[in-house]
Amino acid sequence: MRILVADCSAEYSGRLNASLPLAKRVLLVKADNSLLIFSELGSYKPLNWMAAPCTLKDITPPNADDDVDTPTPEKVLRVTSDKSSDVLEVTLQHIYSDETYDLGEDPGLIKDGVEDHLQRYLAEQIERIGEGAKLVRREYPTAIGPVDIMAIDANGEHVAIEIKRHGGIDGVEQLTRYCELLNRDPLLAPVHGIFAAQTITPQARVLAEDRGFRCLILDYEEMKGTEDDSLRLF
Template sequence: MRIIIADCTAHYSGRLHATLPLARRVVLIKADNSVLIFSELGSYKPLNWMAAPCTLKEITTDQLDTSYIDLTQDIGQAPELIIRAAAQKSDDVLEVVFQQIISDQTVDLGTDPGLSKDGVEEHLQELLAEQITRVGDGVRLIRREFPTPIGPVDIMAVDEQGKHIAIEIKRHGGIDGVEQLTRYVQLLNRDPLLAPVRGVFAAQTITPQARTLAEDRGFTCLLLDYDEMKGTQDGLLRLF
């Protein structure tokens, strides 16, 4: 990872045209040659960038020719460095003109193990399968990822009367999740060995619109408290 702190301008051309006027910024150049420009304030997203795959060309002051006259006019003096990133699959070009470089460092970050997420849908599914009676007394688990021709149902269970329950799990339950559960229940109810199948829409949060739609279609809404469920799993006594 190359990290450059500098007073710079930047111009993006190709499918769109965008210009960053002279200001002090951080420019990151990754091992895959992608270039990202950040400011001190504002969004976590870069102000501008060129994603890989792309090729890089560096031009120092003594290599400048007339093709870069326009780039130097706005800053009033020859730049210390120009980095030109050109996309390989399009005509897009990002040109960063460094007037004054404050810091230029290259750091080997090594191999990143990746982000470990806690509380994702897979974890909610695992916990609810282990604590299936949260769906109702006497409910028993059939299996997780119950296969159907249009995709797996998160959890399939049966109630104390032996009737099947299809459970769709989301972190944040919206209308799309209810529509997904609707498709599963409609398909499963065509199978005489499973019908009647009722639906349960389970999520950490459920929007009012999704709740209204789910209940209108005869589904039960179940709010999941991940921290509380996880506490039950590890056997710890939690007051809140």
């Protein structure tokens, strides 16, 4: 993991065009060459990024002429997508810190028992999201973390599923980040989102539906096949 703190600007071109003016930011460059740009604001969502598979070139520009007032950037990071024409170019005007760390093997996110079981049961019972649905895999890897479940619906389109015990706004934001990233991959798009939980707050439901996601309530006892020992009239 390479971590840079620098005054930088950025230009993203390709299927979408976006730019970031010069400001002090944090850059993360992962071992797979994916690059993420963060600022002090915006919670933990990156301002812009290039996901793997991609190629990164570290370019040191030539010295500026003496009569040119514009400062020469110390370095340019140019990241190109291996699957499309997308390019993210970050110009570093001043580098405060440039450090590389070996993080070693990561065991992955360990979830509490109920949430992990919900994920396993839903993967085994994937048609709960819709008739004809098929499982792609659990813990589907992305550059910003694993999606709980990736599936394909009856129409052959991908569905990213975020699972929580108690669904709040943070979970919807997490699903939003995954879907935004996955939909930039032409081999996956369109990717739909499902927010699944035992309970979902009214605010989270409104936000999820506003962003085009489906909400799915999971009955843990029913999914694990536990019989209800209470008395029944019928």
